[in-house]
Amino acid sequence: MKVIFPETIIDKIRKIEIGIIQIAILYVFSVAGNYLAKVLHLSFPGSLIGMGLLFLLLRLRIFRYRWVVIGGNWLLTELLLFFIPTVVAVIQYEDLIHKAGLEFLFIILIGSIIVMISSGLTAELIMQHKQGRGKII
Template sequence: MRNALQITKMLKLTRIFIAIIQIGILYIFSLIGSFLGELLHLNFPGSLIGMGILFILLHLKVFPYNWVVIGGNWLLAELLLFFIPSVVAIMQYIQFLHREGLDLFLIILISTAAVMVSSGLTAEMITRKGGKAL
């Protein structure tokens, strides 16, 4: 019984260690994208450039999916936690929200609808192809 508990703890620690390394890999791609964005003078977030590069490498099967899946899943699971500082910081701009609040609301509403429609169409397309995303 004691041996099984030690093995379980060791597996959890191993999974945590793997997740930390994979988050580091994702961060390196973000840094590469930032570097390329500055080097090429692009008005585009470097993190998105890095994730685009990662997506292409994953799609071409140059970079193995299992090298980032655990860390990526953890980041997605904790995504709400990353928005808390933004929500707290926006409280400094109450006057701006009073002035531009309706416009911001419409932008958020339209962009959310666009994401929902494009996600639905993508999921439908993947389903029609037999569930093969890449």
């Protein structure tokens, strides 16, 4: 007996499959960046080198945006889950937090402010570019 699924279920399954493949592609870029950082003896995070490489390939139109958009969007929506192990690991360093807690708080606040400002400016540049009023470098 043949089971017929509604079209929406098949579309969802297909989208999940595509997302998994795209996440694997993003992971390959991260591994490649780590490899380059190790081989070239760079003190820069390999995952950032991989994302820089991906950005360069996207910008040169060698690599297509649609090849990673579903997986990238899923990773962004679930980003908070990736920070849970980090927050739990902080509990192991309770004595360090007691000694340097104010310094950590200051660094976190300054870092958050810098991220908010740079994210806002980046979003503004993108909106201006989409409206044809500006250029993205």
